[in-house]
Amino acid sequence: MKRSELPDLAAFVAIADSLSFRAGAARLGITRSALSHAMQHLEKRLDVRLLHRSTRGVALTDTGRQLFESLQPAFAGIEQALSDLDRERGSPSGRLRLHVSSGAAAAVVAPVWRSFLATYPRVELDLELSDGPVNVAAEGFDAAIAIRDFAAADMVAVKVSAPWKVVVVAAPSYLARRGEPVTPDDLTAHDCVQYRLDGALLPWPFMREGTRRKIAVRGAVTVNSSELALRAAIDGLGLAFIDDAVAGPFLRSGQLMAVLPEWSPSFDGYYLIYCGRRQVPLPLRALIDMLRARRTTARCSTDPGMVLPGVLAKV
Structure with a gap:
């Protein structure tokens, strides 16, 4: 085997181990296009197809599976040896x-x-x-x-x-304009920054003295990140449901105020x-x-x- 073949074989093992060009590229620290080029080069040189590629993902051919089963222990041994070397160097x-x-x-x-x-x-x-x-x-x-x-x-x-809580927050200007909710049910009359998690709108969970509630909130803004929800709340666009560690600096500065604190759910x-x-x-x-x-x-x-x-x- 030529030394120049090792990078292409390493590229194949990285893809085969995760069945993902994205994950393989991340593992090797190269771009997906560079990884794809390496695979094309390897398959052309070996004159055999190692991977099935489709819009649904990547799968190994029978030949690819056999090659991976042969190569994987060797490359795992190399990674272990390098890890051991790093450990020895401390x-x-x-x-x-x-x-x-x-x-x-x-x-x-x-x-x-x-x-x-x-x-x-x-x-x-x-x-x-x-x-x-x-x-x-x-x-x-x-x-x-x-x-x-x-x-x-x-x-x-x-x-x-440590355990942490989720808090409902809003800008002082919003609360001055719309008033402060007293119970979770009051949220239905407020503008709330809706949160989309894994494709679905997240109902806001609440808990007080063993009583659990989930409220489907409504509002003109929907986001999929806590940073955007925080920014929307600071800008007075509505109430937001935020991790207390994220909201903490803005609560201390007065840019945000917490409401319904007795209903804040806790996580371990x-x-x-x-x-x-x-x-x-x-x-x-x-x-x-x-x-x-x-x-x-x-x-x-x-x-x-x-x-x-x-x-x-x-x-």
Whole structure:
């Protein structure tokens, strides 16, 4: 085998492992067009079709499956050897690609990224912000940070934040003009920034003393990101339903005011979600350890009498 054939074979393994050009390109750090060109070059040189391509996705041919089953252990061994080498050097390196919800970005990532990058200067953080669910492996991410409901049964979920709430907020100018809702039912008479999650409009959930409610709100603005919902609320376009970590700075500055605080639903925290069937990349392991240490410190500071192990157990 010629040395020049290795990149094309690595491209094939990256696609075959996830059955996705997008995920394969993200894994290799190249564009999808470059990855497609490498596959075309490999198939032409081998004079055999390795992949079925269609508008619905990618599938392996019988020949492609046989080649992948032969190559995958070898490339996994190379990745493991390089990971072991990094571990011996004690210096995680490379790109760490994370899918992060808006609330998790504010509550989990922002408080540690300066320290993380200073501690591991050879790591590059690649963050994609989205509040919707994600298939971590298929879309080429190393991990996601979101609510635990987004973790599939075969994924590892590590708790990385304290419990948090969702709050209803509005600009003072809006409340002066329209009045303040007293109960969730009052929202039907207000302009609300509607939120579309995974293709469907999200009813606003509320909870008070064990009583749960869901209100289908209405309004002239519909968004699919917390940032846009926040901006709309600040601009006085209506009430918005926002993670308290995201809304916090604007509540403290007076740009927003919280309403219905006694009805705010609580969540048990954010989770770092990753595939347990693969070798955990060293940069991801370093981030997990830092987030666990931060949680330990935070819990000890709130309860000096607690005795905790140095590393929190997986939740």
